[in-house]
Amino acid sequence: MFWPFYTNVYLLKVIPFIGGWLADRLLGDPEKWPHPVVLFGKLIAAGEKEFNKGKNKVSNGGLMAAILIVSTFGITDGILMSLSRWIDPLFTALLTGIGVFFCLSGKTLINEVKGVFEAVNRNTEEGRIQLSRIVGRDTSCLTPQEIRTAALESLAENLSDGVIAPMFWFAVLGLPGMMAYKMINTLDSMIGYKNERYLEFGRIAAQLDDIANYIPARMTAYLMLLVSGCWDKRSFIQQYGRAHTSPNAGYPEAAMAAILDCRFGGAHDYFGEEIEKPYIGTNDRLFTDEDLVKAVQVNSHTELLMGIVVLVFILLNPLWHI
Secondary structure: OOOOHHHOHHHHHHHHHHHHHHHHHHHOOOOOOOOHHHHHHHHHHHHHHHHOOOOOHHHHHHHHHHHHHHHHHHHHHHHHHHHHHHOOHHHHHHHHHHHHHHHOOHHHHHHHHHHHHHHHHHOHHHHHHHHOOOOOOOOOOOOHHHHHHHHHHHHHHHHHHHHHHHHHHHHHHHHHHHHHHHHHHHHHHHHOOOOOOOOOOOHHHHHHHHHHHHHHHHHHHHHHHHHHOOHHHHHHHHHHHHHOOOOOOHHHHHHHHHHHOOOEEEEEEEOOEEEEEEEEOOOOOOOOHHHHHHHHHHHHHHHHHHHHHHHHHHHHOOOOOO
């Protein structure tokens, strides 16, 4: 007897993740398509405008973050449950795959960093402009070396935030958890700065992001060492990962610095305020296109390995369902 693929419980568990993941690997984020993170950003901006005032900024910001995160999880879970119960599991699987696609940014990240290197190779000012698309710091006075450094740092850090962490939370809590993580990460990227405007209002959002990324950041770092054949450099991560001003970003950056035998960190300008970040590594050398090729390869292989880990976890977990 012929059985449609979606009646097979094992295929139904993994096909949505595989489909969404492969779609991201092939397509990236189409710029003109509607994107849930854009909606998240609009909701956060509206909430910040309304509630970032008065004497209770910390509690206001925390309450706004909690409402947005819980609502994102609940709405996503409700939609999936309704589709599965009242329509057809196939629609649930399809929507889950689309959600996975929108929550991952592996190809887009690699394309953006490649674009920075290509731009700075043509002209320093072009490199500064291209870099400003992917970092929050002031790029207007950066040298070509500083531009390449920032791009490689961003490649490592956003491998964790934009790829490994969403995969991790999908494995743990399904698409609702993945979407909730994207809301947490978007909150942090918009209001998690330690400046006059956001120091109080975004404090809890930043702390939630630290918690959500604690395990994924460390997984990212050690997976990077594993795929690059640099497992013997684990002590480098232990030494420099915790030295970063962020409790998480230093780990993937330290892994990349160990693999490339280079130095990251130093002073950066954020919103007119100079932030001194500890150095990661000691070999202050010039970066070349060969470093980009190696770094991209590490990112791609790390993503592939994490994808396999997620699939195995889903298949072996009897309680997991889309």
